[in-house]
Amino acid sequence: MNHVHDRLAALAAGELTPAETDRVQRHLDECAACRREAAAQARLWEQLGETVAAVAGPSVWPAVRERTIDGGTGWFYGPVGWARRGLATAAVAAGLLLGIMAPGGGIAARETDLTTVDLLLAESSLSDGTGTAGLAGIWLEAGAAGTEDQP
Amino acid sequence: MVTGTPDDDALMARIASKEEAAFRLLVLRWEPQVRAFLIHMLGSVEEAEDLVQDTFVQVFGRAAGYRAEGLFKSWLFRIAGNLARSRLRRRKILGWVRFEFAEHDLAAHGPGPDADLERKQEAERLHAAIARLPGRQKEALVLHRFQGLKYQEVAVAMGVTVPAVESLIQRSLAFLRTALTDEEVPR
Numbered sequence: 202m203n204h205v206h207d208r209l210a211a212l213a214a215g216e217l218t219p220a221e222t223d224r225v226q227r228h229l230d231e232c233a234a235c236r237r238e239a240a241a242q243a244r245l246w247e248q249l250g251e252t253v254a255a256v257a258g259p260s261v262w263p264a265v266r267e268r269t270i271d272g273g274t275g276w277f278y279g280p281v282g283w284a285r286r287g288l289a290t291a292a293v294a295a296g297l298l299l300g301i302m303a304p305g306g307g308i309a310a311r312e313t314d315l316t317t318v319d320l321l322l323a324e325s326s327l328s329d330g331t332g333t334a335g336l337a338g339i340w341l342e343a344g345a346a347g348t349e350d351q352p
Numbered sequence: 353m354v355t356g357t358p359d360d361d362a363l364m365a366r367i368a369s370k371e372e373a374a375f376r377l378l379v380l381r382w383e384p385q386v387r388a389f390l391i392h393m394l395g396s397v398e399e400a401e402d403l404v405q406d407t408f409v410q411v412f413g414r415a416a417g418y419r420a421e422g423l424f425k426s427w428l429f430r431i432a433g434n435l436a437r438s439r440l441r442r443r444k445i446l447g448w449v450r451f452e453f454a455e456h457d458l459a460a461h462g463p464g465p466d467a468d469l470e471r472k473q474e475a476e477r478l479h480a481a482i483a484r485l486p487g488r489q490k491e492a493l494v495l496h497r498f499q500g501l502k503y504q505e506v507a508v509a510m511g512v513t514v515p516a517v518e519s520l521i522q523r524s525l526a527f528l529r530t531a532l533t534d535e536e537v538p539r
Binding site: 206207208209210211214216241242245246248249250251258260261262264265266268269270 | 370372375376379380383387397401404405408409412413471474475478493496497498502503518519521522525528529532
């Protein structure tokens, strides 16, 4: 006798085809062990239905709106986000190159950190239409400040 | 029957055009289910809130590439599931998850305080057992039993076959029954 334990969840969920349902039901008519198993699973199934986590918190809409419609991630990952990400990457690369080629032998780690942070902060100015010129300006300004700190 | 409410595929087309009203409607329509799914997956209301936001931010970002095939629900929970799995991986240990039980998680159904207490304790045991389920079993069970996805929809959401979904759900029930039975046996 082939037991049907492995089909009982699908039976309870109404996921079996009519032919499969008939086969399982016929087996249940004849098999006490499978009937007990089916009854136990049905009780658990009911219990699960009564314990759905219904947590009603405040809507995430304002935060999601801020991150998408208002700019934020929408600007960076939107339809032309690839172009903006490419632009930002190119600006970082250009900045690093400028720093390495600068008189004085390159950029110290501390300066790199400073300018990278500034560059990330400058993303918002890009979205306002400042463009690459604005980014380069910020980069050079930060680089100059860093050079002054050199012994 | 014609209703005035646009379906999810129609909303996604409008969201691809950056229409705020459509996006707002979609978020308000689905956030309770996404929140409940993520709470079950992560066992933490606070972490779930973060990922609910992230899920809809990704929906917005990917709207232009969405294909209207009537599978929005699967697509949405695939995003949420990926985020949840990623978060769980970051925790490194899947097993420590404990379901945070807030008072409002359990609505009062019973006729009196004793029945309420008993029901609440049963639900707590069950939730604790669900939290200990292996990740894929938990995801399949939650999507199917709690979020109402059909096996086919769960299969699409999880990127597996329908028989695999059936197997995952069957094994999750076996796990839960064993876990609940073991708890009842005095040691």
